[in-house]
Amino acid sequence: MKKIINRPEDYTDDMLRGIYAAHSDLVRYVENDLRCYCTAKKKKGKVAIVTGGGTGHLPLFLGYVGEGLLDGCGVGSVFQSPSAEQIYNISKEVDAGAGILYIYGNYTGDIMNFDIAAEMCEMDGIQVKSIVGADDVNSASSENAGARRGVAGIFFMYKCAGAKAAKGGTLEEVLEAAEKAKENIRTVGFSLTPCVIPELGKSNFTLGENEMAMGMGIHGEPGVWNGPILTADELAEESLDTILKDMPVESGEEVAILVNGLGATSLEELYILSGSISKKLEAKKIAIYRTFVGEYATSMEMAGASVSLMRLDEEQKRLLDAPAYTPFYNQKG
Amino acid sequence: MKKIINRPEDYTDDMLRGIYAAHSDLVRYVENDLRCYCTAKKKKGKVAIVTGGGTGHLPLFLGYVGEGLLDGCGVGSVFQSPSAEQIYNISKEVDAGAGILYIYGNYTGDIMNFDIAAEMCEMDGIQVKSIVGADDVNSASSENAGARRGVAGIFFMYKCAGAKAAKGGTLEEVLEAAEKAKENIRTVGFSLTPCVIPELGKSNFTLGENEMAMGMGIHGEPGVWNGPILTADELAEESLDTILKDMPVESGEEVAILVNGLGATSLEELYILSGSISKKLEAKKIAIYRTFVGEYATSMEMAGASVSLMRLDEEQKRLLDAPAYTPFYNQKG
Known part of the structure; x- marks a missing residue:
């Protein structure tokens, strides 16, 4: 550990x-x-x-x-x-x-x-x-x-x-x-490594050298498939397909996206992924009103990320834009 | 990778x-x-x-x-x-x-x-x-x-x-x-795992199961010792000893501290470490004016942290307290 x-x-x-x-x-x-x-x-x-x-x-x-x-x-x-x-x-x-x-x-x-x-x-x-x-x-x-x-x-x-x-x-x-x-919110997450609960001292599952788990929960709950690690573009595609199948968003509508790191995934990778997401939404003519990238909900030192999409109307845009100030999250109004 | x-x-x-x-x-x-x-x-x-x-x-x-x-x-x-x-x-x-x-x-x-x-x-x-x-x-x-x-x-x-x-x-x-x-700034850092340069595809050094590297640089430059992982209290002690030997701070003086994560170390651990630092400074009667905890300078997915201390006067306190606003760092004034 x-x-x-x-x-x-x-x-x-x-x-x-x-x-x-x-x-x-x-x-x-x-x-x-x-x-x-x-x-x-x-x-x-x-x-x-x-x-x-x-x-x-x-x-x-x-x-x-x-x-x-x-x-x-x-x-x-x-x-x-x-x-x-x-x-x-x-x-x-x-x-x-x-x-x-x-x-x-x-x-x-x-x-x-x-x-x-x-x-x-x-x-x-x-x-x-x-x-x-x-x-x-x-x-x-x-x-x-x-x-x-x-x-x-x-x-x-x-x-x-x-x-x-x-x-x-x-x-x-x-x-x-x-x-x-x-x-109006949907999320898809995926893990590349497990995390370790301190009092256990070891992870309660393993992922192979080049293996990831699509759909794994933030406590390590099993996902929908395990397999070779996809590229950022492929992860963006599968995440958006899953989300948009569940919550259709028309071209011309506006969304906010949240690309969240699970703990050990670098901010560099999160921006590579958010770049992939924004390319794909642009191709669908879905407008991104605001992009949030960083660690918002982690699993200690788990590697992986999640993609959240929120469909927006004018009132929700104003609420997202309002100022916030905590020791962990600051947003200028 | x-x-x-x-x-x-x-x-x-x-x-x-x-x-x-x-x-x-x-x-x-x-x-x-x-x-x-x-x-x-x-x-x-x-x-x-x-x-x-x-x-x-x-x-x-x-x-x-x-x-x-x-x-x-x-x-x-x-x-x-x-x-x-x-x-x-x-x-x-x-x-x-x-x-x-x-x-x-x-x-x-x-x-x-x-x-x-x-x-x-x-x-x-x-x-x-x-x-x-x-x-x-x-x-x-x-x-x-x-x-x-x-x-x-x-x-x-x-x-x-x-x-x-x-x-x-x-x-x-x-x-x-x-x-x-x-x-008036000094830093001590330590690594628990290496990181991987994407184009190399593997790390260019390894650390054993329970091994850490004290003093390692943010590009993996060798440190001053490798050995078993210390506790947060021990890491706080060694970091502060090294810093204060190089830059003495009198009891009664004020400092800012920055507990920085190198990438894969969870925010939970960074706060455990900053808690250890603040206990030790309190015992030395050195007052902490402001504490910064989070990822400020990383090495991609390297596990580890650094502790920085800045000795402050009134002017520097005002400069640290001034507002700042970037896509990555927000501070309310």
Whole structure:
């Protein structure tokens, strides 16, 4: 295991200590629990947005807590859900009187804990709505789209809902912005190497010398095929074909794209891939309104990438363009 | 070779095509040469800053071209210098009537080409000053500090000089800001895995199962020792000891730290390491004014990190705090 760590069992909390030490002006924790991660800049009267999930995906999830995005994040151990109580404690802290929206990935443990936390909040008179990200096209068929896993496309849900909340939207409106984003986001991902869970010390699967896994999940869930590594152009083609078959986009329509690195893939490669994507969309006369390239949702040191596409209308363009400012993600308005 | 690319020989230009397609509002190229990378937002009367270097280190070098930072960047092939003619063409384009500062890393090929470009500029009546980053403590002894390689600490030189130029500083003042930063920056780096040059297809050295290389350069230059992987706390200790022996910092003084990932090391690990650094500085009563964590100067998919420390005074704090905005680096003012 080639990691820069102390004791593997301290991985999550050591990481959190480092984050709080570096960014104490912007984020803090409550209930004396490092894993109850909240913005230090609460805004009265604003709809609060809370997310959460396992460690190992930085900047997902906690990296999106900040101005123009989210208000709190429950931090689980590596690839594990935060507890219902942690989510509840965060919710009490960030509630600013206008209700809370939970946005998180479509995973069983998270659903259970966020649902319990929502019930606890409601007993306190705090109104909570929930929505899960489920953008990974290859993880379930279109007939069963509700079973799809949430992956990098959740960034667009955060961005739209966060901007709506920052502009003073009601809980209903913020939820609608997240729903509309969700309907218009699709993602395809692929892995070239596995990653290692610190406490296990080795990866729980292998990929051969020249082998990749199309459709693999961000926790290493099996994909739709394993085979020789495709070129960037071929990966762009297969990703877009899969996405556009599931969510047709007409020529003349506008989209945003997110080319996300899973951890060990260089930014150089991500731009080679985004160049391939943009060539192919141009050939289809689909206009790219905005391109996001970088690490948005990782699997620690996994090599690979994902391609997300979001179909846009005028309102969504304005939400994507709104400013955002967190220790991990800055966007000028 | 586990990379998302097309033909290895197109690596640099495919990357550049992707970058221009994604960020055409902010950057462009001149002389019909993709490798002559310039800001699209030239400011009349401002001192221009030009950098350059080989591909394979994103966001270094071109990622720092933008508001509050640099104006142009010569892009070489993987780990190769850009040509003198490219640097000259960029210089002519970004010159805004107030002279140009060249800031680049201390490597033989770069020095030769930047010097020739400076002469070409001077024949055109464009005033040019030059300074090289040479922050890698382990690459040469303190008696021979001028021979040190430039690594991630160059970010602080860019930031200080860029902020000074944005505030309307003269060429002399911008150079002074870079010089003062340079005097007060030290870096120690270490690698856990090699990286692969696309056209070679394999790494030109190996590291064993549990082996790391302390002091290795960002092109794989040999370090000061190879041995078993240290813990984050031990790495923080050795890095700080090396840095502070070379550049003493008194208790009560303030510093900025930059914990930089070399490519494949996860952000989780970088924060574990920055947490270790901040604990150790706290014990020495050295105050951390600002912490930067992330990928600032990489070696493609190399695993490893570097720790840079910059000793600060009030003026330097203001320069570090100034806003910056590029496709790769955003900082709110």
